[in-house]
Amino acid sequence: MTAAVSKPSPWTGLIAGLGLAVLFVLSLAVGVSPLPVNRMLSDPEAMQLLAVSRLPRTLAAVLCGAGLAIAGLIMQTLSRNRFVEPATAGTAQSAELGILLVTLLFPAAALWVKTLFAGSVALVGTSIFLATAHRLPPQQPFLVPLFGIVYGGVIGAVATFAAWQADLLQFLSVWTNGEFSGVLRGRYELLWIAALMVAVAWIVADRLTIMALGRETSIGLGIDYARMMQIGLVIVSVITALAVVVVGMIPFVGLAVPNIVSRLMGDNVRGTLGWVAAGGAGLVLACDIAGRLIRYPYEIPVGTVMGVVGGVVFLWLLFRRGGHG
């Protein structure tokens, strides 16, 4: 592949925006109690369903999808490795352990307190992962995700053991497997903080692009590398903890979306960040809609659907990459 890839035209943006809008409306319409698009806004009962359940659920999917995709992008930037994301690098598992511990110790704490605690544990867990990843030989890019999977597995096992001891195993599965069916008005609003984190990522987009060029190039260009590393870690940890606590972890979004966008458009974060966020939102929305339709009227959790879809996409990425040499 030697030809230059031209920048996306305004049409691509328009089509992508339309696609996202269609998914958004579909997500509002699809469910056990039917909600035809044409009388969504006229029928008061329909309005109630929309405001209490469908709209929160749809917004939660958009916020989680966009947030987790951006978290994956930042993770890949900080570790300089394309094959890591919060779900496979110990971030999600640390957040799960954190929410489990705070639930055991302070069961009455407010949701935001629990989220803060989960986020702090995720920050520690991810910092340890990155510190180790930077010591692995860069000639062997697969060591980093491999280490991440083992590391995440160990933390996950600790969380499972603790949950088993405390008889909280069914709680743990709520956090480890994302599901939007329980999302109602008043129970998802914390996720707006993920949007705030995406905004922070937008502000530091150029610095993120430079950080992907390595520590020395970053310092040479006058970037405070250590501080940027901390900012990136906070963004990743907060977004992951929010997803884990509010809806449960959704794997692969952070892996698949940034990789596809990078293939198509390159790695200039200023140009790709919007696409990564929109792609993540669209993918999670689509998987959630699919999960509602496949066994209608029963639901399949979005985490499960994403596990299948994301796994296939990931394998495709791996083999495609191999084909390119």
Place this chain on the structure above:
Amino acid sequence: MIRIENVSFKHRATPILTDISLDIPKGGVVALIGPNGAGKSTLLSLVARLQPLQTGSISVDGLPVDTTPGRDLAKVLAILRQDTTIASRLRVRELVGFGRFPHGRGRLTDDDNAIVDGAIAQFDLADLSDRFIETLSGGQRQRALVAMAFAQGTDYLLLDEPLNNLDMYYARALMRSLRSVADVNGKTVVIVLHDINQASAHADRIVAMKGGRIVADGTPAEILTSDVLDAVFGFRMRVETIDGTPFALHQF
């Protein structure tokens, strides 16, 4: 002026640099030569604050490199490392544009764009400017990196073996570009070279290092002698002067 005073550097217990003192006045091209492992890259990385100083002090235009904020120093000093690998999918123009980052923190003004275009033209990258770096040959990539360092527009430019991968045409073109920014714009270029004849033809001053110490320092005519080169590289070579420039015949 770059002022290096009594700098020593150890890696664990192994001494890498021993008591280096060197003043490099503003303006001109200084070549750093010496065998592999002499400590040239380490010295440049200390000047560019890529590694923390252990003993001694280094300042650039009076700014101590260990305490001056990184973003201030990035407007004064640019470095191209010996082994820069770019794993990101960036286009040539985007990469060169990031050289302007210290000035606008990401926003490219018309002036910035003009400087970026100038650097792209100077290193013959116009035809490649929309290509992803990963699709370039080693030499083309090297030119893009040099253009990025140039675009940074600093008074001091540290280049660690920039001729790696360059063919004769572009090696000569780069050396002539460096000569001209030194002569016309008053820039200071410190360049690590393995080809001592390039150093002789284009540098004002040659500093030779060996075993973590400076072993010779002078004009090309003073350094390119059989005795000095023997002391630095460990074998005798013939030196012939052509049109006033000494050349070492190190192939025999």
